[in-house]
Amino acid sequence: MQRYIFSRLIQSVCILFGVLSIVFFMMQMTGDPVSLLLSRHATPQEVEALREELGFNRPIAIQFTSFISKAIVGDFGKSFRHQLPAMDLILERLPATVELASTALLISLILGIPLGLISGSNPGSFWDLMSRGTGLLGQTIPNFWLALILILVFSVNLGWFPSFGRDTWTFMGMTLPTRSVILPAFSLSLFTMGQLIRFTRSAVLEIRSEDYVRTAYSKGIADRKVYIRHILRNASIPLISIVGVQFGYLLSGSIYIETIFSWPGLGNLLAESIGNRDFALVQAIAFFSSFVVVALNLLTDIAYGLADPRIRYE
Amino acid sequence: MRKILEVKDLVTRFYTFDGVVHALSGVSFDLYKGETLGIVGESGSGKSVTMMSLLHLLPSPPAKIENGQALYYGDADDKPDTNNKPDADNKPIDLLKLNKSGIRKIRGGKIGFIFQDALSALNPVMTIGRQIGETLIEHLGMSVQQAKTRTIEMLEYVGIPEPQRRFSSYPHQFSGGMRQRTMIALAIACNPKIIIADEPTTALDVTVQAQIIELVQRLKKEMNMSVIWITHDLGVVAGMADRVVVMYAGAPVEIAPVDELYYNPGHPYTIKLLGALPKIGEKESLRLESIDGTPPDLLSPPAHCQFAWRCSHVQEKCWKIVPEQKEISSGHYAACLFDFADKTPIPPLM
Amino acid sequence: MVKRENMDTNSTGSTVSNQMTTGLAVDEKQETGFWHFVKYIGKLLARDRAGTIGLVMFVIVVMSAIFAPWISPHDPMKQNLRYAKKPPAWYQEGTIQYPLGTDNLGRDICSRIIYGSRVSLTVGFFGVLIASSFGIVIGLFSGYKGGRVDNIIMGGVNMILALPYLVFVVFIAAILGSSLLNVILIFGFTDIPIFVRITRGEVIKMRASGFVESAQSIGATSNRIIFSHILPNLIGPIVTIATFEMSAMIFYEAGLGFLGLSVPPSVPSWGNMLAIGRKYLVSYPWIATFPGLAIVFTGLGMNLLGDWLRDVLDPRMRRIKK
Numbered sequence: 001m002q003r004y005i006f007s008r009l010i011q012s013v014c015i016l017f018g019v020l021s022i023v024f025f026m027m028q029m030t031g032d033p034v035s036l037l038l039s040r041h042a043t044p045q046e047v048e049a050l051r052e053e054l055g056f057n058r059p060i061a062i063q064f065t066s067f068i069s070k071a072i073v074g075d076f077g078k079s080f081r082h083q084l085p086a087m088d089l090i091l092e093r094l095p096a097t098v099e100l101a102s103t104a105l106l107i108s109l110i111l112g113i114p115l116g117l118i119s120g121s122n123p124g125s126f127w128d129l130m131s132r133g134t135g136l137l138g139q140t141i142p143n144f145w146l147a148l149i150l151i152l153v154f155s156v157n158l159g160w161f162p163s164f165g166r167d168t169w170t171f172m173g174m175t176l177p178t179r180s181v182i183l184p185a186f187s188l189s190l191f192t193m194g195q196l197i198r199f200t201r202s203a204v205l206e207i208r209s210e211d212y213v214r215t216a217y218s219k220g221i222a223d224r225k226v227y228i229r230h231i232l233r234n235a236s237i238p239l240i241s242i243v244g245v246q247f248g249y250l251l252s253g254s255i256y257i258e259t260i261f262s263w264p265g266l267g268n269l270l271a272e273s274i275g276n277r278d279f280a281l282v283q284a285i286a287f288f289s290s291f292v293v294v295a296l297n298l299l300t301d302i303a304y305g306l307a308d309p310r311i312r313y314e
Numbered sequence: 315m316r317k318i319l320e321v322k323d324l325v326t327r328f329y330t331f332d333g334v335v336h337a338l339s340g341v342s343f344d345l346y347k348g349e350t351l352g353i354v355g356e357s358g359s360g361k362s363v364t365m366m367s368l369l370h371l372l373p374s375p376p377a378k379i380e381n382g383q384a385l386y387y388g389d390a391d392d393k394p395d396t397n398n399k400p401d402a403d404n405k406p407i408d409l410l411k412l413n414k415s416g417i418r419k420i421r422g423g424k425i426g427f428i429f430q431d432a433l434s435a436l437n438p439v440m441t442i443g444r445q446i447g448e449t450l451i452e453h454l455g456m457s458v459q460q461a462k463t464r465t466i467e468m469l470e471y472v473g474i475p476e477p478q479r480r481f482s483s484y485p486h487q488f489s490g491g492m493r494q495r496t497m498i499a500l501a502i503a504c505n506p507k508i509i510i511a512d513e514p515t516t517a518l519d520v521t522v523q524a525q526i527i528e529l530v531q532r533l534k535k536e537m538n539m540s541v542i543w544i545t546h547d548l549g550v551v552a553g554m555a556d557r558v559v560v561m562y563a564g565a566p567v568e569i570a571p572v573d574e575l576y577y578n579p580g581h582p583y584t585i586k587l588l589g590a591l592p593k594i595g596e597k598e599s600l601r602l603e604s605i606d607g608t609p610p611d612l613l614s615p616p617a618h619c620q621f622a623w624r625c626s627h628v629q630e631k632c633w634k635i636v637p638e639q640k641e642i643s644s645g646h647y648a649a650c651l652f653d654f655a656d657k658t659p660i661p662p663l664m
Numbered sequence: 665m666v667k668r669e670n671m672d673t674n675s676t677g678s679t680v681s682n683q684m685t686t687g688l689a690v691d692e693k694q695e696t697g698f699w700h701f702v703k704y705i706g707k708l709l710a711r712d713r714a715g716t717i718g719l720v721m722f723v724i725v726v727m728s729a730i731f732a733p734w735i736s737p738h739d740p741m742k743q744n745l746r747y748a749k750k751p752p753a754w755y756q757e758g759t760i761q762y763p764l765g766t767d768n769l770g771r772d773i774c775s776r777i778i779y780g781s782r783v784s785l786t787v788g789f790f791g792v793l794i795a796s797s798f799g800i801v802i803g804l805f806s807g808y809k810g811g812r813v814d815n816i817i818m819g820g821v822n823m824i825l826a827l828p829y830l831v832f833v834v835f836i837a838a839i840l841g842s843s844l845l846n847v848i849l850i851f852g853f854t855d856i857p858i859f860v861r862i863t864r865g866e867v868i869k870m871r872a873s874g875f876v877e878s879a880q881s882i883g884a885t886s887n888r889i890i891f892s893h894i895l896p897n898l899i900g901p902i903v904t905i906a907t908f909e910m911s912a913m914i915f916y917e918a919g920l921g922f923l924g925l926s927v928p929p930s931v932p933s934w935g936n937m938l939a940i941g942r943k944y945l946v947s948y949p950w951i952a953t954f955p956g957l958a959i960v961f962t963g964l965g966m967n968l969l970g971d972w973l974r975d976v977l978d979p980r981m982r983r984i985k986k
Contacts, residue, residue: 018820026839145952146956149953149956156945210434212434215435215437220423222418255831279839290828313486
């Protein structure tokens with residue numbers, strides 16, 4: 001198990017180093033960042049002075065090393081637009097994104113897993129058809145379109161939920177979400193819900209036909225107990241990894257939803273900074289999202305290893 | 315000898331998209347108390363399907379038991395079961411007619427099942443101890459602590475070293491032989507009357523195979539059980555079975571006491587099978603005989619002898635009639651229109 | 665389900681059939697040839713209604729892309745401010761002239777949706793073409809060579825697959841600027857790892873199954889093994905995954921268009937239409953509704969088709985008993 005965790009850890013570090021290089025070299029493709037900072041009427045001397053000041057005239061290898069060494073301590077430079085450290089802006093926006101992604105994950109778990117279980121336990125039934133249909137729709141309806149439709153129906157026509165923005169309320173020092181999170185979280189959760197339905201269904205179907213389930217039946221155990229102890233327990237292990245991956249997707253994939261609902265999170269910040277061509281900030285967000293996703297994958301792998309004795313006692 | 319199980323005219327079919335697969339077409343055999351019954355046949359001949367049908371273990375759909383009876387005669391010394399009363403006055407119960415809770419009492423409680431590949435037949439994420447204890451709690455109403463004590467006893471009984479420590483191990487931490495021993499402990503945990511062993515030694519190497527056979531034989535004697543041993547290996551059967559059922563294409567073609575079967579086979583299929591068995595000390599024929607052709611597709615079996623295509627003695631009437639089982643000598647039945655016994659003497663095996 | 669009606673059970677439980685067959689039905693099943701294949705596909709389609717529906721939906725989208733100039737009622741680019749913001753025909757203010765209404769500049773929504781399928785399918789098709797051709801070559805190389813080369817390639821593949829896809833696609837699109845070619849290139853190249861992984865997985869599986877060794881042992885060259893033994897077995901999984909990836913690309917293209925990072929705003933594409941529709945969502949909701957429905961229709965069709973292809977193209981599944 002220690003060796004397993006260690007090798008996963010090394011892998012993650014390698015991936016993050018790769019991400020840093022990709023992000024750095026993509027920035028080189030954006031052209032001269034200095035031209036974005038100065039007005040069009042700046043003299044060549046002024047441009048040169050700024051290049052000197054920001055270190056853009058150094059050899060690329062030097063720039064790369066300095067970029068990496070700064071990035072390790074979380075320094076991605078200043079946002080051209082906000083004139084604030086990029087990392088500070090990201091951390092300021094993070095809670096909103098986490099709130100949105102966790103709510104979305106919760107919704108998709110609550111809806112997706114039971115539907116998948118019903119579907120997998122009664123293949124071919126009416127409920128199976130309904131669940132599979134829901135799963136398929138979840139995977140094919142674009143969330144940015146669904147968000148528009150939900151706003152139209154539930155905010156504009158029915159007036160149940162606000163159509164944009166994030167409200168919170170504070171209770172005993174904790175910042176808690178309000179109903180403003182429901183619409184964006186639901187739109188965001190749809191794809192994950194579809195994945196969970198399909199995945200849970202196929203996991204249950206597969207495990208139902210495993211030899212050890214037949215053994216459990218041959219022992220004379222009650223059907224309900226076979227279902228809970230043998231089928232569900234075994235199906236829940238691969239679910240751990242899909243949930244981990246999906247949480248990463250939700251955290252990094254909320255660009256459209258945050259834009260549509262003016263949700264003050266990371267995705268919104270990314271869309272804004274792309275609009276402003278504020279590439280230092282884009283770069284920092286790209287790296288930060290990758291970091292979150294990679295860290296989540298690592299945690300998921302460890303949780304998977306703990307849950308599966310075949311890995312735990314390696 | 316007293317009968318403990320009597321299977322009559324068992325018909326099981328699979329309703330698939332391609333059509334109806336006639337997996338079992340009229341299987342009948344008896345099992346006596348304290349005997350080992352070997353069931354031999356090629357893969358797909360219906361050996362396992364027969365046993366799974368008895369315990370309602372086939373997935374339905376597609377499987378459907380269409381006909382037949384499986385009478386289980388309980389023991390007089392069995393505790394009278396007040397709910398189900400299967401054994402109270404030694405009246406047989408038809409396993410095929412039992413409802414869900416009825417068959418559940420039989421599974422594990424009266425009939426234990428040992429599966430072929432213990433690695434896939436044991437739950438990989440549950441400890442060995444819990445998997446055995448689960449049965450004890452279910453059938454004998456034991457507490458968790460009682461079940462643990464008993465499980466450790468059982469593990470020791472089937473020859474697993476350090477049962478205290480092994481109790482909380484997982485299947486993948488065991489060797490193949492130990493896993494099969496665990497499987498056996500699991501099957502015998504509740505003192506069943508019958509053990510069905512479905513090719514339990516196929517995945518094991520030969521020395522371990524011998525140990526497992528020996529273990530089952532010892533347990534059978536000590537616990538006064540009957541054993542149904544399914545295999546495709548005639549050599550294994552020769553060494554341990556009292557009687558043998560030879561199955562082909564979903565029906566028994568020959569049932570005979572083991573010596574009778576080997577010295578005096580009554581069905582052309584058995585004769586060919588014995589010819590395909592390697593013999594020690596035989597010089598003149600270095601080639602192993604093989605049986606030409608393949609078993610018939612059970613999707614559309616025509617109404618005549620299923621062995622006709624591969625039989626070297628086939629006659630015109632073989633293509634017209636389904637041969638019935640007939641007794642060719644005491645306790646020796648064969649489903650062939652002709653009498654082959656005594657005409658093809660086979661040299662003794664060992 | 666085919667039930668054999670002429671079968672009944674006699675007293676011994678054996679079956680009686682009126683027609684005499686050879687009994688060796690196994691051999692009949694092995695017949696090959698074009699007609700058999702067509703009949704076989706027909707049979708599979710009849711069996712799987714979802715697959716048929718998916719195929720029909722996909723064909724409708726492809727047809728509307730090919731025949732766009734002939735079937736669209738209007739020029740998709742033509743503005744007609746007098747008829748701007750007309751609702752669909754079934755509303756009181758709507759006219760049959762513009763069946764799905766018009767957008768803010770008086771362009772016909774129906775025609776723009778029909779032309780929009782061209783952008784979506786072009787991106788999907790060429791994106792998958794690039795991704796699959798590079799992916800198959802790299803995957804074959806990696807799986808066939810094995811060892812160090814394989815480790816390095818798979819390290820890269822796993823790294824790219826671990827990244828937050830959307831963030832990077834948006835990032836690259838923002839840097840490169842919006843044009844059809846750029847969008848195709850972005851999806852084509854970022855999707856290579858998927859095809860590398862699937863190809864390599866199949867190659868490794870085939871190597872393990874031993875028939876590559878048996879081909880080598882009778883003296884087949886590497887090229888011959890790859891082209892006549894490995895590639896044919898790859899077609900099934902590749903076509904299946906290509907269907908799903910194409911549907912994903914159509915989805916992501918619309919998303920980029922929605923953020924204004926795909927084709928230029930004047931080009932009729934579903935994503936661009938949604939971006940306009942969002943601005944007029946409250947007053948003129950139909951502008952956003954119909955392009956969304958078009959995306960759902962295409963995605964649904966391709967997913968149903970992909971599920972069906974997965975079953976049909978896997979040779980191991982052919983004779984499966986369900």
